[in-house]
Amino acid sequence: xxxxxxxxxxxxxxxxxxxxxxxxxxxxxxxxxxxxxxxxxxxxxxxxxxxxxxxxxxxxxxxxxxxxxxxxxxxxxxxxxxxxxxxxxxxxxxxxxxxxxxxxxxxxxxxxxxxxxxxxxxxxxxxxxxxxxxxxxxxxxxxxxxxxxxxxxxxxxxxxxxxxxxxxxxxxxxxxxxxxxxxxxxxxxxxxxxxxxxxxxxxxxxxxxxxxxxxxxxxxxxxxxxxxxxxxxxxxxxxxxxxxxxxxxxxxxxxxxxxxxxxxxxxxxxxxxxxxxxxxxxxxxxxxxxxxxxxxxxxxxxxxxxxxxxxxxxxxxxxxxxxxxxxxxxxxxxxxxxxxxxxxxxxxxxxxxxxxxxxxxxxxxxxxxxxxxxxxxxxxxxxxxxxxxxxxxxxxxxxxxxxxxxxxxxxxxxxxxxxxxxxxxxxxxxxxxxxxxxxxxxxxxxxxxxxxxxxxxxxxxxxxxxxxxxxxxxxxxxxxxxxxxxxxxxxxxxxxxxxxxxxxxxxxxxxxxxxxxxxxxxxxxxxxxxxxxxxxxxxxxxxxxxxxxxxxxxxxxxxxxxxxxxxxxxxxxxxxxxxxxxxxxxxxxxxxxxxx
Amino acid sequence: xxxxxxxxxxxxxxxxxxxxxxxxxxxxxxxxxxxxxxxxxxxxxxxxxxxxxxxxxxxxxxxxxxxxxxxxxxxxxxxxxxxxxxxxxxxxxxxxxxxxxxxxxxxxxxxxxxxxxxxxxxxxxxxxxxxxxxxxxxxxxxxxxxxxxxxxxxxxxxxxxxxxxxxxxxxxxxxxxxxxxxxxxxxxxxxxxxxxxxxxxxxxxxxxxxxxxxxxxxxxxxxxxxxxxxxxxxxxxxxxxxxxxxxxxxxxxxxxxxxxxxxxxxxxxxxxxxxxxxxxxxxxxxxxxxxxxxxxxxxxxxxxxxxxxxxxxxxxxxxxxxxxxxxxxxxxxxxxxxxxxxxxxxxxxxxxxxxxxxxxxxxxxxxxxxxxx
Numbered sequence: 001x002x003x004x005x006x007x008x009x010x011x012x013x014x015x016x017x018x019x020x021x022x023x024x025x026x027x028x029x030x031x032x033x034x035x036x037x038x039x040x041x042x043x044x045x046x047x048x049x050x051x052x053x054x055x056x057x058x059x060x061x062x063x064x065x066x067x068x069x070x071x072x073x074x075x076x077x078x079x080x081x082x083x084x085x086x087x088x089x090x091x092x093x094x095x096x097x098x099x100x101x102x103x104x105x106x107x108x109x110x111x112x113x114x115x116x117x118x119x120x121x122x123x124x125x126x127x128x129x130x131x132x133x134x135x136x137x138x139x140x141x142x143x144x145x146x147x148x149x150x151x152x153x154x155x156x157x158x159x160x161x162x163x164x165x166x167x168x169x170x171x172x173x174x175x176x177x178x179x180x181x182x183x184x185x186x187x188x189x190x191x192x193x194x195x196x197x198x199x200x201x202x203x204x205x206x207x208x209x210x211x212x213x214x215x216x217x218x219x220x221x222x223x224x225x226x227x228x229x230x231x232x233x234x235x236x237x238x239x240x241x242x243x244x245x246x247x248x249x250x251x252x253x254x255x256x257x258x259x260x261x262x263x264x265x266x267x268x269x270x271x272x273x274x275x276x277x278x279x280x281x282x283x284x285x286x287x288x289x290x291x292x293x294x295x296x297x298x299x300x301x302x303x304x305x306x307x308x309x310x311x312x313x314x315x316x317x318x319x320x321x322x323x324x325x326x327x328x329x330x331x332x333x334x335x336x337x338x339x340x341x342x343x344x345x346x347x348x349x350x351x352x353x354x355x356x357x358x359x360x361x362x363x364x365x366x367x368x369x370x371x372x373x374x375x376x377x378x379x380x381x382x383x384x385x386x387x388x389x390x391x392x393x394x395x396x397x398x399x400x401x402x403x404x405x406x407x408x409x410x411x412x413x414x415x416x417x418x419x420x421x422x423x424x425x426x427x428x429x430x431x432x433x434x435x436x437x438x439x440x441x442x443x444x445x446x447x448x449x450x451x452x453x454x455x456x457x458x459x460x461x462x463x464x465x466x467x468x469x470x471x472x473x474x475x476x477x478x479x480x481x482x483x484x485x486x487x488x489x490x491x492x493x494x495x496x497x498x499x500x501x502x503x504x505x506x507x508x509x510x511x512x513x514x515x516x517x518x519x520x521x522x523x524x525x526x527x528x529x530x531x532x533x534x535x536x537x538x539x540x541x542x543x544x545x546x547x548x549x550x551x552x553x554x555x556x557x558x559x560x561x562x563x564x565x566x567x568x569x570x571x572x573x574x575x576x577x578x579x580x581x582x583x584x585x586x587x588x589x590x591x592x593x594x595x596x
Numbered sequence: 597x598x599x600x601x602x603x604x605x606x607x608x609x610x611x612x613x614x615x616x617x618x619x620x621x622x623x624x625x626x627x628x629x630x631x632x633x634x635x636x637x638x639x640x641x642x643x644x645x646x647x648x649x650x651x652x653x654x655x656x657x658x659x660x661x662x663x664x665x666x667x668x669x670x671x672x673x674x675x676x677x678x679x680x681x682x683x684x685x686x687x688x689x690x691x692x693x694x695x696x697x698x699x700x701x702x703x704x705x706x707x708x709x710x711x712x713x714x715x716x717x718x719x720x721x722x723x724x725x726x727x728x729x730x731x732x733x734x735x736x737x738x739x740x741x742x743x744x745x746x747x748x749x750x751x752x753x754x755x756x757x758x759x760x761x762x763x764x765x766x767x768x769x770x771x772x773x774x775x776x777x778x779x780x781x782x783x784x785x786x787x788x789x790x791x792x793x794x795x796x797x798x799x800x801x802x803x804x805x806x807x808x809x810x811x812x813x814x815x816x817x818x819x820x821x822x823x824x825x826x827x828x829x830x831x832x833x834x835x836x837x838x839x840x841x842x843x844x845x846x847x848x849x850x851x852x853x854x855x856x857x858x859x860x861x862x863x864x865x866x867x868x869x870x871x872x873x874x875x876x877x878x879x880x881x882x883x884x885x886x887x888x889x890x891x892x893x894x895x896x897x898x899x900x901x902x903x904x905x906x907x908x909x910x911x912x913x914x915x916x917x918x919x920x921x922x923x924x925x926x927x928x929x930x931x932x933x934x935x936x937x938x939x940x941x942x943x944x945x946x947x948x949x950x951x952x953x954x955x956x957x958x959x960x961x962x963x964x965x966x967x968x969x
Contacts, residue, residue: 494677495681496707
């Protein structure tokens with residue numbers, strides 16, 4: 001040992017010389033990274049949002065009119081109705097999604113139902129498709145020529161003597177069903193996390209005290225998940241309130257805020273009214289998000305550190321009931337995907353039922369066909385890669401760097417903001433911001449030409465809009481993973497004179513790889529399916545699959561539209577499989593670290 | 597407290613360090629030295645500033661005022677990476693995805709050695725901490741004690757000037773802890789590395805340290821070798837933090853060799869006086885220093901300070917009995933006196949509740965502190 005000590009001393013002086021400059025270099029390098037995140041979020045979130053808000057105070061011609069757009073909105077019944085409609089459909093859809101999601105989550109966490117893995121995967125099925133498809137499938141089931149409406153092509157008449165049944169799909173009914181379907185996966189996810197975070201000892205104590213099953217449910221289970229329920233409520237409300245795809249397809253003449261914004265902007269070219277309605281859409285969304293955020297913070301504070309996990313025993317009657325319920329819900333989702341597939345293959349619905357791939361040849365239709373599909377694929381891939389870098393990078397920099405605390409806090413707050421922004425709002429804000437030739441700051445009489453103007457109508461802008469639209473969820477996922485790492489890793493690494501990049505590449509990133517993959521998968525799937533963020537930003541030379549679906553549906557080409565949806569679903573399924581393989585491979589490796 | 601010359605001779609020297617976190621004063625003018633190869637223990641209750649002091653020595657935290665010298669160099673503004681120190685954290689902070697050998701080699705590789713040489717050196721270090729052949733295992737596959745030693749090997753990999761141990765044993769169970777106490781101490785002696793250890797466990801401090809720095813509320817209360825700290829605690833806090841201590845109310849009667857105690861007066865050594873105001877004072881004696889005799893027994897060893905007492909209760913503790921005594925002649929507000937007697941003596945005296953005994957306070961073991969209880 002002593003000779004090794006001597007050997008170390010030799011390099012000591014040279015190591016110490018220039019220590020101060022190195023220290024400053026590392027500090028400023030870290031500062032530069034924090035600054036980069038700050039600029040990224042300011043340019044892509046704060047400034048466009050500011051532009052949108054200010055635009056809502058001007059009229060069509062660009063004259064300042066104060067709150068006139070808003071007074072017009074609230075005084076004209078035709079405009080105002082969209083707000084009450086939006087509220088009505090989101091609340092009703094939530095009233096369906098919440099109990100169903102809760103029951104499904106309860107079955108998977110609190111009973112010994114067989115096939116939990118399969119059911120868990122099935123619950124996520126609605127996320128694989130754009131919400132446009134929810135509407136299209138509903139049309140094939142309940143629309144004017146739908147399976148149910150027409151009595152299964154007369155089969156019901158022949159077998160049971162009943163003709164079809166018309167539920168009056170177009171309008172509120174259709175939107176509510178589609179939104180309930182869309183909200184189901186996140187509601188289920190939130191509640192299954194909430195239900196699995198419990199302390200088994202509470203139940204043992206209650207049983208020992210002789211409490212009835214119902215009393216235990218009322219006094220322990222429900223209070224235990226109350227934050228989860230509130231959170232699921234808000235998430236479901238927000239997703240239904242801001243969705244554009246489903247109302248566009250099945251809304252008919254029933255106007256909601258999202259479709260109104262689209263009509264103002266695309267139909268009437270009234271951008272400032274579009275901005276005003278966007279603000280009206282934004283306010284309840286942001287409030288709901290804020291409420292949810294505050295509640296979640298309280299929830300995380302309330303979980304006991306040393307809880308004993310609950311493991312449900314075997315109860316045949318209960319488990320059978322749970323199985324029936326889960327199987328029923330899963331069957332609905334299967335039928336949903338199956339009808340989509342069938343409708344895309346049928347030659348001429350409902351007259352010529354031969355199957356074939358005629359509708360997958362998009363030559364005869366508008367929208368962009370395969371070019372649109374491959375653009376979407378590229379966009380989703382770029383978004384996944386860049387999303388991983390930016391969301392994980394932002395979380396890493398803001399969580400692990402200790403320099404410039406104020407700037408970091410500012411960035412953290414900006415990182416949460418995108419979750420409160422509906423896709424349409426982002427899209428519209430980006431039109432204003434990136435399409436502007438320049439900005440004049442009247443107070444100081446300065447005109448700055450817009451350096452980002454060149455991005456307008458490019459793939460890069462589409463990817464950027466996705467990066468921001470899906471930033472918050474990914475940022476939080478990465479943050480959770482990073483928080484699980486010992487804070488002293490940085491100190492140890494520094495004390496061993498290793499640069500922070502070495503710790504990042506050797507330890508932090510490898511340990512967080514599951515979260516990074518999850519983020520990539522999430523970005524990919526959401527970018528494949530999103531319509532609202534990109535519908536204002538695509539250009540004729542750069543068609544996008546989800547937009548193509550909307551345009552084909554507009555043109556009455558329903559079958560090719562649903563064929564395109566199926567392409568998206570299949571692509572997402574493949575992505576899901578790849579993600580599954582990657583994570584299971586990763587788990588094998590990770591198990592080596594964790595197995596005793 | 598510390599002269600400049602002294603500090604330059606010391607291997608580690610901390611001068612007048614202050615640190616505030618908002619309104620909270622974590623360190624208030626803390627100074628200490630450590631000689632080359634010395635093991636210094638920062639001991640104190642939680643919140644006393646000991647961990648902050650360690651982090652400032654490490655360069656993980658920067659002081660508001662004061663300076664830190666290592667080997668005569670002013671390192672006050674240097675970050676941890678430029679101080680050549682090794683740290684073992686309470687959580688060990690072993691990288692979970694790297695094997696034990698890779699963990700140990702982590703700093704070696706970045707210091708620019710070849711991969712093969714680093715691996716060789718890592719295995720040497722693992723053998724040194726008594727873990728030969730476990731290099732290929734991941735931290736999760738090792739026991740707590742093994743993880744602790746891997747962390748130690750990693751900290752020692754770059755032959756640091758100073759080794760810092762932050763509550764190194766607190767995450768382990770009692771058996772392993774006692775074993776590792778002597779292991780670490782032995783290793784530290786062998787390597788001759790100057791070591792600062794932070795702990796709230798008085799036993800750990802007493803058994804492992806060459807010198808203890810007792811801290812409270814961001815201040816150093818006493819800086820002394822363990823035996824001196826135990827035998828001559830500077831303040832009532834120092835007296836009660838290490839081991840047990842009886843505190844009894846007494847009166848300063850103006851005589852440096854006597855204090856008033858209820859209806860009697862007791863002899864004290866002049867040197868036992870800790871400076872303070874005249875008036876009330878407190879007597880302090882450790883339970884094991886109280887001598888218990890049968891009533892009426894004449895003992896030539898202890899001429900004075902004999903008090904009549906009754907046994908209020910007694911508690912069997914294996915090798916000894918712990919007695920709770922009521923002093924017959926003590927002041928009215930006198931708390932019960934705790935005294936330890938060997939089980940053998942207790943048997944000989946046939947002690948039981950209510951029994952009368954003599955409690956003797958040997959004059960050289962009696963401490964006096966100024967101020968009331």
